[in-house]
Amino acid sequence: MSSTSPQFLKLPESSNLSLRDQICEVVSAAITSQSLACDRPLPSCRELADQFGVSRNTVFAAYNQLVDLELLVSRDRSGYFVHPQMMSLQQRANDGAHSRRDETPCPVSFPQSDLMPVVNPLDWNAYPYPFIYNQIDPDLFPVEGWRECTRQALGRKHMPAWASDSVESDSPQLVQQLRQRLLNTRGIYAEEDEILITLGSQNALFVLGTIFARSGKPIALEDPGFFGARNAFRLSGNELIGVPIDGDGLIPAAIPSGCQMVFTTPSHQFPTMVTMSQARREELIEAAVRQDFLIIEDDYEAEMNYVAKSSPSLRSMDKSGRVIYVGSLSKTVSPGIRLGFIVAHRDIIHEARIARGVMMRHPPTIVQEIVALFFRLGHYDVHLRNIERRYKKRWHAMNDALTQHLGMLRHTRSEGGTSFWLTGPEGFDATELARRLRGRGVLVDRGQDYYLDYGDKRSFRLGFAYVPVSNLEAGVRIIADEVTALL
Structure with a gap:
């Protein structure tokens, strides 16, 4: 046979x-x-x-x-x-x-999960107005450059670098490119043994959650905040404590004592897009030293600033080795590539490398080699300038449309990024709004999913990276119609 x-x-x-x-x-x-x-x-x-x-x-x-x-x-x-x-x-x-389908019953039962699944439909790109986060416009992707890098990586010259098992190591070429072309733009100097490649930022957070769960101390995180971080820390066995935010970002004074780590997205707070002020950054680092906790800095969309210069990273300001920097190539290259990285003290990276090795040994080396070439041959720099220019145009068009049509909602002030956060008055139900909008071809991210207790239903998020600039105002008008009907 x-x-x-x-x-x-x-x-x-x-x-x-x-x-x-x-x-x-x-x-x-x-x-x-x-x-x-x-x-x-x-x-x-x-x-x-x-x-x-x-x-x-x-x-x-x-x-x-x-x-x-x-x-x-x-x-x-x-x-x-x-x-x-x-x-x-x-x-x-x-x-x-x-x-x-007549399925055989599962022989085991699972308790109700406290993990937050992705709630958007699988065919989200078939909707006329998919205002959802973490998607990129495929028309902006440099296909020719990527094809050239792939061709070179598959050549005999580069084949020894990826054809064998790398055990727990990473591509030296990619690590070098990250040091020279990405981290230095954020004011970060790191040695090779202070960098670990991961399968995106969420995988990085799960690795970190795993190695720190043994301490038994809780992790504090922004509320509302990134539910991917919430899932990663919960699944790795950590207790979570929510910390409120305001117009300057996470509030250090609200961090309770006894926490081992604090997770924050200072460049563009996820999901409100607030940029943490310089004074607040200094206050957070001082609190970390005083209360003896580590900071996980997810530098979300740090490159996407349209009305102000990028703020310095917490890692570049840190003098005590307490900031763990997490980055991703999902927004600047593609979410489907699934590459991210951790920058931290070499002892933390050593433990994280062991944990990653147990989970999956290492991210695919061939993908690492292709991305390294993508950086080295200059395609990344050209692509980054292109998407910054395009997204800046969309950001201003979206901002104008929200000001014109959705003035009845509170519009969080931001300096860039690829989404906006809107909040209705007391009693407003953005979850119902999302349900009604889906029937009209509009997808939005409901705000309650970003809260630790899912309690606040007044807010929703609009991502615009995938929607053409010519469609932005039409989509916002549909949203305004339904908001008016609910109000």
Whole structure:
């Protein structure tokens, strides 16, 4: 039996049908459930006869019956294949598959999870106005540059760097490029052993949550804040404490004593987009020394400033080694690449590297090598200037549209980024607003998901990175119509 033959095809334990018809039933069910590929031959008569324990003539008769029914086609010297017309029939059958599926009950039960799943539909990009965060405009991606880097990385010259198991190490080329072309723009100097590559920032937070969970001390984080961080810290076994924010960012005076770490997004607070003031940054670092806690700085969208210069990173201001810097290439390159990094004291990186090795050994080296070339050949710098210019135009267009059409809501002041945070008056239900907007082709992020207790329903978030500038005002007008109706 070929190793590529489908092993799930089995005859029923009891049936009144003939063997030929039983085979027809099994194969046709596999076809309609899309379990068989249209471009690969079915098992030969000999293979299927051996698998079912029947004669080859019986399988041959069954296959010919399915050919007569136009479920299969026979190709000379190639075998039997799923009939091409079945692809469209499979799609129609798949539309209602979940409602008809007879699933075996799960043998275990799970308690209600306190993790926050992504609530946007999988086909979000099919909506006319997808104002949701963490998406980029694919038309802005430098495909030619990426293709060139991929071609070079796949060449024989670079193949030894990624073809073997890297165990727990990272691409030296990528680490070097991060040091020279990204971290230094944030005022950060780091040695090679103070940097760890991760599968995005959320993976970085899970790694950090894992190595610090053993202390038993809680982690303080912004409330409202990044639910990805909340999920990562909870899943790694940490107790969480919410800290309020105001117009200057996280409030250090509200951090309770006894915390081991504080998570913050100072460049653009997630999700309100408030930029932490210089005085507040200094106050937070002083509090870390005085109360003996570490700071995890997620430098979210630090590059996207349109009305003011970027503020210095907390890591660049830190003199005591208490700031752990987390970054990601999701916004500046692509979310699908899934690369991020941690910059911290080498002892922290050592522990984080061990934990990452237990989880997944290391991020794909081939992707690291491609991104390193993307930096080294100058594609990253050109791409960053391009998206900054484009997003700045969208930010101003969006800001003008919100001012003109949604003046009845409180619009949080920000200096850039790729989203806006709006809050309604007491009693306003943004969750209901999101439900009504979806029916009109508009997607927004409901604000309650960002609160630790999910208690505040007055706010919602509008991301504009994916929506063309020509569609922004039309989408905002639809939102204004529904807001007016709710008010």
